[in-house]
Amino acid sequence: MVIKINGKEQAIEEISNLIDLVNSKGLNPGAIVVEHNLEVIPKDMWSEVSIAEGDTIEIVSFVGGG
Amino acid sequence: MVIKINGKEQAIEEISNLIDLVNSKGLNPGAIVVEHNLEVIPKDMWSEVSIAEGDTIEIVSFVGGG
Amino acid sequence: MVIKINGKEQAIEEISNLIDLVNSKGLNPGAIVVEHNLEVIPKDMWSEVSIAEGDTIEIVSFVGGG
Amino acid sequence: MVIKINGKEQAIEEISNLIDLVNSKGLNPGAIVVEHNLEVIPKDMWSEVSIAEGDTIEIVSFVGGG
């Protein structure tokens, strides 16, 4: 299955929802925000949002800024 | 006949068109611009624009400005 | 006896030395400095400096200044 | 004969006065000023000022300056 993560197309496997994706990437859930097809998904909903072919996902985190 | 000239209501008589109005006020046609019911009227059309009860007329001229 | 105090001539009587003068004026010894004929006189010498006709005495004190 | 010209010692020969010196150096008399033993010498006196062993001579000219 190919999806677009942060602007780059990636082939992923054995991942059915957002929580799987976050875990597979080794990301700290407390430090990131996830947008699924332009919609921000609250953390407690990650397990309920399925990922399908062609989805666009943004994963962002806080960094230093002025 | 009552018309509004430069925001003030005035009763005028024996005036049928703009050229009459300008002349009656002693204004220098070369120095003024006339707006009749929100439409600017070129000088050569003044004699053809009739004035009717309730008309709104603006007569403006150039002054010093920065 | 006439002496000059702070630029003004004054007639004084029954005053033989600086300590008499300071006391007669009701001045606070701790707050003033006395110059006798252009020489600054330390406080503990006031009683030993006699005043004579025509002497010039400056009595100054501290005030606010920048 | 050794003299000091503009701070440097130089051996000169067959030169008896300032006009000889100026000519020998190929200098334009109209563009220079000559000081002989700390005394400024007017141009018309150059032929009358003899040069002796050990004299100090400054030859200066105008340059651009602000």
Add this chain to the structure above:
Amino acid sequence: MEDILRIGGKSLRSRFFVGTGKFPNKAIIRDVLEASGADVVTVALRRVDTDSVDENILEYIPDNCTLMTNTSGARNADEAVRIARLARAAGCGDWIKIEVISDNKYLLPDNMETLKAIEILAKEGFIVLPYMNPDLTMAKRMAAAGAAAVMPLGSPIGTNRGLKTEELVKIMVEEIDIPVIVDAGLGRPSDAARCMELGCDAVLVNTALATAKDPVGMAKAFSQAVEAGRGAYLAQTGGERECASASSPLTGFLTSSGE
């Protein structure tokens, strides 16, 4: 070879634009304009007082000047547009200084309403020069909307305080393709020269002339300063230094000769 400013199809020799308001009397305006050498002269429109006869300001403006009517009094784009149309109908050309102001204390311009007026008037063929709050992004929009130049303020109208907005104007000069003309607040010829040195294309001055003790002398002074500043811009300065640099040769002279 010649240094010409092109705006709205005209070739302007003078980069000094002059306003005609607030002079002690109208007669002096002719002399001021002559002394200024201005090619572009601003005027305003006002309701005629039908009870008194006012002199016609236009009689005091030389024929070879380009008239630019401002929209003073306009508080939004619609009013500005209406004034512009009245001005053009008067047969005095199509140069318009857009001036939309809602702030009565500092007379600061309204960039958004000004932009709207530009969009409308440029399409109608006006040569539009907006008086504006210095702002790079808005200036780019104004240029895109068809403004013939942008005219950021140096300081509030009539204050004679000079170019207090240099930081923002300098960036506009660098980044904007249409002419940048500083309008409002310039109080002294040195202010005008400074604007031109920065690369501004022209300046517009009124109050500094009208409030001078000798308006004609002041007009000439500003005119010279504008040329001076422009000349310096073209001649390119050598840059600043922190430490001193001798302008006379210091090496050696008398230094080692005293011994």
Add this chain to the structure above:
Amino acid sequence: MEDILRIGGKSLRSRFFVGTGKFPNKAIIRDVLEASGADVVTVALRRVDTDSVDENILEYIPDNCTLMTNTSGARNADEAVRIARLARAAGCGDWIKIEVISDNKYLLPDNMETLKAIEILAKEGFIVLPYMNPDLTMAKRMAAAGAAAVMPLGSPIGTNRGLKTEELVKIMVEEIDIPVIVDAGLGRPSDAARCMELGCDAVLVNTALATAKDPVGMAKAFSQAVEAGRGAYLAQTGGERECASASSPLTGFLTSSGE
């Protein structure tokens, strides 16, 4: 009627004094001086290099200019006096710019040694114009000692940083009876104009011309700026305001007409 600056018995039409150091080549100096319109031109003295033939700077200076030799290189009053005497002996007149400097980094003048040199040279009949650190009390002493003018610095020599000493120079202009001429540091025509607007009697510029890409164009620009600033001083500005003041009549127009 005419605005003439009188110094040392001469009547100067131009208030722009020009220095001749640091130009890329000597030939350009003639054009620079012509473009500047300067009446007073500074030169320096230096030991002749007897091994090479140098061009004579004086050939490039128009005959009608007043030469003013500076004492650059002098580190105390005695050296300055000695240079002055050498200069006069050269037959180029008796105008001397006293420049006594012991600080090699910022080339700031030594007011006390300068004062001593003035005392000596004025008695010998020189027309003495001291380059000085701006200082009212010292300027008064210099005037009393016979200086023909005082020449405070705007910023360090050769820095092009402008009139950074305005606060002190302004007071000197107000309180000193002899001419005040800003010398050193002026980098742009607007700097020169500003000096003149404050009431300075003249300015002396060198580095800003010599380091410009086009020295002739810059000389003309400064010349215009000096005239502009002087003109503004004579025409008298109307003063600054905090709040805006409309230059167009705002009352009534279209304001009540929208009903």
Add this chain to the structure above:
Amino acid sequence: MEDILRIGGKSLRSRFFVGTGKFPNKAIIRDVLEASGADVVTVALRRVDTDSVDENILEYIPDNCTLMTNTSGARNADEAVRIARLARAAGCGDWIKIEVISDNKYLLPDNMETLKAIEILAKEGFIVLPYMNPDLTMAKRMAAAGAAAVMPLGSPIGTNRGLKTEELVKIMVEEIDIPVIVDAGLGRPSDAARCMELGCDAVLVNTALATAKDPVGMAKAFSQAVEAGRGAYLAQTGGERECASASSPLTGFLTSSGE
């Protein structure tokens, strides 16, 4: 009695807002924030690099600070809105610094797109603080659209050039009802003090701290300067004078006593 700044329902004791970008390392941010005493701290959002593990900036920000996420990277209102929503979803509160920039050289803000973003976000309950080009009329519109404060720039982001927009900011302080916070360009504590003396309600500083040799020391210095400026604003200065006014009594002392 206490001097509290109220924004978005919060009572802020510190008027010094601090940005967290560009520090040499993240660990220093905690010390900087502590030294600054800041109540409001800005952060940015960025795409995670899924190939490396980055430290979480939030760990370095004390819990009692109010986080304000900026919308850096947004080039229009829509992008700004999208970033704001992402930020809120992260559970870090609803304070947003709107930053919409299309100019990559000077990073000057886009007031019109910023206004649009304010309109949308304020309705969604965000506490919106727009970074803006100083402009009175636009600031009034932003206030009307629900901005919690306006944040005009002092000079371009990251330049350390100081408050170059004083003329325009001063007017905003006088005429705007919501807090005015100078954001961007302040380079030295004296700049921050000057803003506060003018009556600004707070300042936001980042680059001046991050680029200092000792960021922690600089943070403390700015913090003191902000308090100093605020204190001076409250204590009210006595105004400037043209001429001198003795601070010591001069009358008579020794003057007539030398005879």
Add this chain to the structure above:
Amino acid sequence: MEDILRIGGKSLRSRFFVGTGKFPNKAIIRDVLEASGADVVTVALRRVDTDSVDENILEYIPDNCTLMTNTSGARNADEAVRIARLARAAGCGDWIKIEVISDNKYLLPDNMETLKAIEILAKEGFIVLPYMNPDLTMAKRMAAAGAAAVMPLGSPIGTNRGLKTEELVKIMVEEIDIPVIVDAGLGRPSDAARCMELGCDAVLVNTALATAKDPVGMAKAFSQAVEAGRGAYLAQTGGERECASASSPLTGFLTSSGE
């Protein structure tokens, strides 16, 4: 580790010197001094009015402060020396601020007479701090003559106009080995902070406190500003830039994600 200013054998923690003239009442001086944290406090001497009893200013000055008597009223070196001796005889220590003034309008100091007074008083063991016109060469002479510090003016006494002599003071800070203390004219805490950022060792303020609506609040504000400026000097600023430099990471975020 601690940042101590050493003058005349004393170690001063505070770099804020305070003058005591012109306050609305004497009682407030105690609170002002406490709020200021000043270690060095100036006073003046004046002839006693033998017909009235004046309060003693010294009662309002905390014991731990170092008194520094100024020589205000002195018009030459002799008078300054005489006042200094009177002051020392009063038993209040040997710190003297030399102030020799002949200009009654701008109260500008007389550097030459001041130098003479330094020469005499330093030999007599006084700790001499001269109020001076900023002048590098004279400052070097004053240092050589035994001055413990030099105190150039920022602008004329009592004007609150700020540091108008920055160009000259900055050079003094760089080139002079003894402490440089800006005295006179500082009107706002930001002025004081600016002096300290430049590397000045201390500032002396009086009028700005005495003429503030709340002198105690203003004293505290100045005190914080002096610390802020000193802190920034020690922390070293990162320098100015012409163009902007993002403080948030701009790369990539959302930029390519809109497709």
